[in-house]
Amino acid sequence: MTSLVLADHDNASLKASTLSAVTAAQQMGGDIHILVAGQGCGAVAQAAAKIPGVAKVLVADAAQYANALAEPLAALIVSLAGPYSHLVASATSAGKNVMPRVAALLDVAQISDISAVVSADTFVRPIYAGNALATVQSKDAKKVVTVRGSTFDKAKTDGGSAAIENVSPAADPGVSRFVSQALSKSERPELTSARIVVSGGRGMGSGENFKIIEALADKLGAGVGASRAAVDAGFVPNDYQVGQTGKIVAPELYIAVGISGAIQHLAGMKDSKVIVAINKDPEAPIFQVADYGLVGDLFQIVPELTKSL
Amino acid sequence: MKILVAIKRVVDFNVKVRVKADKTGVELSNVKMSMNPFDEIAVEEAVRLKEAGKATEIVIVSIGPQAAQETIRTALAMGGDRGILVQTDAEVQPLAVAKVLKAVVEKESPNLIVLGKQAIDDDSNQVGQMLAALLGWPQGTFASKVALEGEGVAVTREVDGGLETINLKLPAVVTTDLRLNEPRYASLPNIMKAKKKTIDTLAPDALGVDVAPRLTTLKVEEPAKRQGGVKVADVAALVDKLKNEAKVIG
Numbered sequence: 126m127t128s129l130v131l132a133d134h135d136n137a138s139l140k141a142s143t144l145s146a147v148t149a150a151q152q153m154g155g156d157i158h159i160l161v162a163g164q165g166c167g168a169v170a171q172a173a174a175k176i177p178g179v180a181k182v183l184v185a186d187a188a189q190y191a192n193a194l195a196e197p198l199a200a201l202i203v204s205l206a207g208p209y210s211h212l213v214a215s216a217t218s219a220g221k222n223v224m225p226r227v228a229a230l231l232d233v234a235q236i237s238d239i240s241a242v243v244s245a246d247t248f249v250r251p252i253y254a255g256n257a258l259a260t261v262q263s264k265d266a267k268k269v270v271t272v273r274g275s276t277f278d279k280a281k282t283d284g285g286s287a288a289i290e291n292v293s294p295a296a297d298p299g300v301s302r303f304v305s306q307a308l309s310k311s312e313r314p315e316l317t318s319a320r321i322v323v324s325g326g327r328g329m330g331s332g333e334n335f336k337i338i339e340a341l342a343d344k345l346g347a348g349v350g351a352s353r354a355a356v357d358a359g360f361v362p363n364d365y366q367v368g369q370t371g372k373i374v375a376p377e378l379y380i381a382v383g384i385s386g387a388i389q390h391l392a393g394m395k396d397s398k399v400i401v402a403i404n405k406d407p408e409a410p411i412f413q414v415a416d417y418g419l420v421g422d423l424f425q426i427v428p429e430l431t432k433s434l
Numbered sequence: 435m436k437i438l439v440a441i442k443r444v445v446d447f448n449v450k451v452r453v454k455a456d457k458t459g460v461e462l463s464n465v466k467m468s469m470n471p472f473d474e475i476a477v478e479e480a481v482r483l484k485e486a487g488k489a490t491e492i493v494i495v496s497i498g499p500q501a502a503q504e505t506i507r508t509a510l511a512m513g514g515d516r517g518i519l520v521q522t523d524a525e526v527q528p529l530a531v532a533k534v535l536k537a538v539v540e541k542e543s544p545n546l547i548v549l550g551k552q553a554i555d556d557d558s559n560q561v562g563q564m565l566a567a568l569l570g571w572p573q574g575t576f577a578s579k580v581a582l583e584g585e586g587v588a589v590t591r592e593v594d595g596g597l598e599t600i601n602l603k604l605p606a607v608v609t610t611d612l613r614l615n616e617p618r619y620a621s622l623p624n625i626m627k628a629k630k631k632t633i634d635t636l637a638p639d640a641l642g643v644d645v646a647p648r649l650t651t652l653k654v655e656e657p658a659k660r661q662g663g664v665k666v667a668d669v670a671a672l673v674d675k676l677k678n679e680a681k682v683i684g
Contacts, residue, residue, distance in 0.1 A: 135595075194600065195563065196572050218593040222575050225528070225563035234529050234648035237558045247652065252556050253451045257460050260652040300572040300603045304588065308596040317594075321682070345683065353612065363578065363592045363613055370472075370552055370612065372594070378682040388450060395660055399680045401672065407665075416663035417675050429669045434683065 126155030126245065128211035129183075131202065132173055133219050136163045136191065139172040141318040142215035142272075144279035147176055149272040150213045151280070152242035156180045158209075159287075162201055164191035174287040176280050182287050187294040192303040193219050197295070199226035204295040206231060206267065210245070216271040216373075217317075224271050233265035238373075240276040254369040254392035274317055275375035275396060309362050311349075313339075316367070319348030321378040324367055324394070327354035328383020328404065328423055335361055337424070338382060341431045350374065350394075352384045368393035383423050386411030403427065435582075436491045437480040438544035439514065440535055440565075441473035443498050443505040444555040457653040469505045472550025474512075475610040478617040479580060480548050481513030488582050489546075491515050495538050497531055499523050503633055511620030511628035518542075519635045522645065526638075528556075530645035532564035537641035539569060544605065546587065551576050551609040562609035572602035578613040 128150040133140040143159070150157050159173040162185040170184045183205065189197040202223070206212060212227060214220030216238040228235035240258070241249035247262045248270065316322060323342040325335055335349070342349045350372070351365040367374055369392035379397035384390060386402070386409055394400070395414055402415035403423050412418040419426055445451055446466040453460055469477075483489040494514040496502045499521065506517035520534050539547065552559040566573035574580070574589030578597065581588045582604075590599045592611045620628070638645045666672045676683045 192598070192600075195566075195575070199567065218576060218591075221559050222563065222573075225560035226567040226573065228560070229529060229532055229564035229567035232529075234527060235558070235560050235564075236649065237560060250557075251657070252654070253445070253460060254554065254557070255657060256451050257453050257654050258657050259654045261649045262652055263649055265648055298570070298572075300606075302601045304599040304601050306593075306596065306598040357612065362596060363611070364594060364596050369554065369557065378676070378680070389447070399676070399682050400660075400663075401676070412665070413662045414660045416680065417672055418663065418665040419669070419672050420665060426669055430672065433669055433673050 126210045127208060128153055128155060128157050128213050129205065129209040130157060130159045131214040131220065132159050132161045132169060133215050133217050134161065134163060134166060134169040136166045137168060139169050140217070141279055141315070142217050142274040144176065144282065145274040145277040146213050146215040146272045147179065147280040148277040149239065149242055150211065151178055153211050153245050155210060158183060160185070160202065160205065162190040162198055164188055170289050172282065174289050175283050175285050177285040178280065179285050179287040182289045183292045184289060185292050185294055189294065189297040193223065194301050194303060195223045195226050196301045197297045198223045199230060200295040200298060202227045203230045205292060209267065211268045211270060213270050213272060215274050220271045224269055228269035231267055231269065233267050233269055234263060235269040235271065236261060236263060237271050238273045239270055240273050254388050255395065256388065273373055275373050309364050313342060314346065314348045316348040316350050316372050317374055319376055321345045321347035322350050322374055322376045323347045323380045323382065324350035324352065324384060325355055325360070325382050326352035326384030327358065329355055329360055332360040337427045341427055344431050344434050352390045381411050382427060384411055385409045386414065435489045435546065436493065436542065436544040437483060437489045438493045438495060438539060438542055438547045439476050439480045439509065440495045440547065440549040441477065441505060441509055442470045442496065442553045443467050443502040444470045444553055447471055447554055453654055453656045457655055459651070459654050467501070469508055470550050470553045472552055472610050474617040475612070475614050476548040476550055477509045477512050477514060478615045479610060482615065483582065484513065493518065493542055493544065495520070495535065497522065497526050497534050506633055507628050508620065510631045511625040512618060516631055517633035519633055520638055520641065521635050522638050524645060525647055526645050527647050527649060528558045528560035529564055529648060530643065531561050532568055533643045534638055534641060534645065535565050536568045537643050546605060547607045549609055551611055562607050566607040571605050571607055573607045574600060574602050575609045576611040577608050578611050580608055580614065
């Protein structure tokens with residue numbers, strides 16, 4: 126029994142979500158190999174080889190893998206799938222994009238966004254925005270699994286010395302082409318791996334007003350998130366969204382500012398260790414999950430909080 | 435150009451679901467059902483492409499019980515031209531849904547398939563990608579912008595770091611994200627007109643597709659309930675709690 130874990134990376138560095146996927150794969154049992162598919166991704170392969178418990182790193186370095194396009198990447202994974210019992214990826218936008226394609230090409234089901242491993246063929250996954258947890262068993266010969274990063278500890282990043290092996294690229298289906306990307310530039314920690322997250326909602330009123338959220342976040346060394354309402358209103362970009370269909374976070378401290386607490390938002394943050402809610406409406410549902418609630422005007426409270434830290 | 439839109443009837447997004455006492459699933463009787471919100475966005479996008487003169491026909495497909503006809507009617511009232519219901523009361527998992535849709539696609543030969551990125555009941559986020567794989571078509575998932583350009587379609591995707599634009603050769607599959615558009619409400623005259631539109635009903639067997647589940651649900655449980663905490667009086671009290679009680683800040 127061996128798992129192949131797909132590395133999530135940007136050709137320069139390995140994303141922390143991969144470390145959670147490795148931990149999940151360890152719980153499934155057997156050996157672990159990591160696939161690094163990219164272009165000029167040698168540093169990523171080196172980093173993957175240092176993860177303790179990883180037996181081998183496969184590297185496919187070719188132009189068609191530069192941007193993780195689903196069609197060539199799925200073809201590659203399928204070409205390598207033969208010996209593996211489990212194909213595992215983190216449930217990030219890259220993993221969610223390619224793994225169902227892999228599963229269908231292999232004619233197996235995918236188990237999406239697992240939050241726990243029960244055994245090699247049985248997993249727990251949240252459904253209905255996390256309002257229910259389903260325990261599901263796969264009858265397929267190969268298990269294709271995506272992993273919710275926030276519920277698995279991150280594997281260590283040093284101590285391992287896996288062999289690195291180059292693999293041949295698979296034929297590129299040639300039906301898709303990368304055009305451009307517009308990535309949010311930020312010096313702040315990434316939302317899904319930040320120790321503290323400060324999020325703003327509709328109550329912020331404007332994108333300009335998010336400055337007070339950012340000031341608080343910078344004081345705390347925190348990542349910045351948002352509710353769907355704030356993203357839909359155009360206050361902040363889509364990649365800030367925390368929730369059922371956005372990012373799932375579980376930091377040590379989550380500060381929700383001007384967020385009412387719709388089910389869909391709670392789905393993305395209710396596993397945080399400590400939740401603080403700041404809202405002018407004392408009846409807002411967010412207070413039902415918050416450890417500490419502060420009712421009042423966020424435009425006074427947030428700057429005051431920043432100052433007092 | 436013909437567009438096929440696949441939709442799912444799901445528990446309404448406003449309903450707080452309850453897990454059944456026998457742990458076999460969630461309570462679905464007497465619960466409000468609606469079109470999956472991401473699929474509404476898919477219908478809207480198809481209708482806008484037709485209104486812009488880029489599409490000629492919109493076929494709405496759903497897989498589910500007889501009651502899913504109502505959901506198809508809603509999509510027809512929004513601007514779909516005709517519907518197909520692949521009727522079954524059985525649980526149809528994403529891979530089987532993709533296989534059924536593939537069979538429908540082979541009969542209908544659309545140039546573009548648009549569907550929601552995820553159904554808000556099982557939260558799988560699989561069908562669009564699986565359908566694209568089975569057809570050998572390219573996929574543009576989590577779309578926030580779709581632009582038809584000659585023989586291709588440019589899709590701007592919501593990815594973890596921001597936005598990414600890719601170009602796909604047609605025919606292609608697009609799955610919708612929240613910012614693609616804001617779906618319209620059907621007007622009363624359009625709701626009346628939709629009643630006259632055709633909905634064909636098929637059985638999965640007639641399409642030659644085996645929809646037997648691959649995953650067995652052993653149990654469905656309620657997650658641990660989070661206890662609501664306390665309200666604090668002011669910022670000083672909050673900082674004190676965070677430092678000395680929760681110990682999450684230094």
